[in-house]
Amino acid sequence: xxxxxxxxxxxxxxxxxxxxxxxxxxxxxxxxxxxxxxxxxxxxxxxxxxxxxxxxxxxxxxxxxxxxxxxxxxxxxxxxxxxxxxxxxxxxxxxxxxxxxxxxxxx
Amino acid sequence: xxxxxxxxxxxxxxxxxxxxxxxxxxxxxxxxxxxxxxxxxxxxxxxxxxxxxxxxxxxxxxxxxxxxxxxxxxxxxxxxxxxxxxxxxxxxxxxxxxxxxxxxxxx
Numbered sequence: 001x002x003x004x005x006x007x008x009x010x011x012x013x014x015x016x017x018x019x020x021x022x023x024x025x026x027x028x029x030x031x032x033x034x035x036x037x038x039x040x041x042x043x044x045x046x047x048x049x050x051x052x053x054x055x056x057x058x059x060x061x062x063x064x065x066x067x068x069x070x071x072x073x074x075x076x077x078x079x080x081x082x083x084x085x086x087x088x089x090x091x092x093x094x095x096x097x098x099x100x101x102x103x104x105x106x107x
Numbered sequence: 108x109x110x111x112x113x114x115x116x117x118x119x120x121x122x123x124x125x126x127x128x129x130x131x132x133x134x135x136x137x138x139x140x141x142x143x144x145x146x147x148x149x150x151x152x153x154x155x156x157x158x159x160x161x162x163x164x165x166x167x168x169x170x171x172x173x174x175x176x177x178x179x180x181x182x183x184x185x186x187x188x189x190x191x192x193x194x195x196x197x198x199x200x201x202x203x204x205x206x207x208x209x210x211x212x213x214x
Contacts, residue, residue: 012204014119014166016154047123049156049164057156057164059121065207091213097119097204100172106198 010044010099011062017092019054024087033080040074042067054090061099068096117151117206118169124199126161131194140187147181149174168206175203 019026037043042063050056062068071077084092126133144150149170157163169175178184191199 011207012119012121012202014121016166047162047164049158049162051156051158055154055156057154057166059123059164059166085212085214089212089214091211093212094210095119095206096208097206099202099204100118101203103201104198105192105196105200107192107196 011065011068012097012099013060013062013068014095014097015056015058015060015092016095017056017058018090019050019056020088020090021054025083026088029080029083033077036074036076037071040067040071043071065096118172118175119204119206120167120169120175121202121204122165122167122199124163124165125197126157126163127195127197128161132190133195136187136190140184143181143183144178147174147178150178172203 037046037060044061044063046058046060048056048058062071072081144153144167151168151170153165153167155163155165169178
């Protein structure tokens with residue numbers, strides 16, 4: 001997920017979260033959601049890391065706020081959001097951001 | 108790093124990176140930089156995760172673009188940036204973003 005500044009303007013959704021113990025169907029749903037989001041209009045990509053303590057940061061990149069809204073309302077994504085609140089996460093924060101500048105370094 | 112929406116407006120710096128092998132003085136400098144940044148005017152907090160493959164995401168939160176600029180120009184931070192390019196990172200991307208909305212969930 002680099003060099004997307006060819007898009008004059010794009011957005012980032014920062015999802016920080018702390019998982020509960022155990023899988024509880026998370027991995028299976030995560031696979032489905034990853035596949036679904038990749039086909040979603042305006043989705044530019046995502047990067048995700050979780051550490052051994054269950055703390056994770058996922059950033060997804062989008063062409064517009066409208067595209068982010070549509071993904072939020074996707075039926076399967078809504079089901080995942082419900083399970084997320086009930087079973088998978090102790091807490092999470094979602095921040096929707098407008099990317100103002102991008103700088104890439106590569107060796 | 109939650110509930111900072113009491114700030115009418117704030118910014119996020121998304122730093123995604125891939126480390127090189129070995130420590131090469133990284134941990135020591137990281138400690139110093141963490142201490143320095145916490146005293147930096149306009150710094151609201153940061154969250155950081157790195158996985159076992161060396162891929163990491165750090166997000167720091169700031170009151171203004173001006174505060175982000177001043178931190179970028181901090182002398183010790185500049186030294187760290189140089190070492191980062193020469194020794195610690197295979198690649199990194201820095202995105203400066205304006206946070207448009209924040210939503211928090213807690214069990």
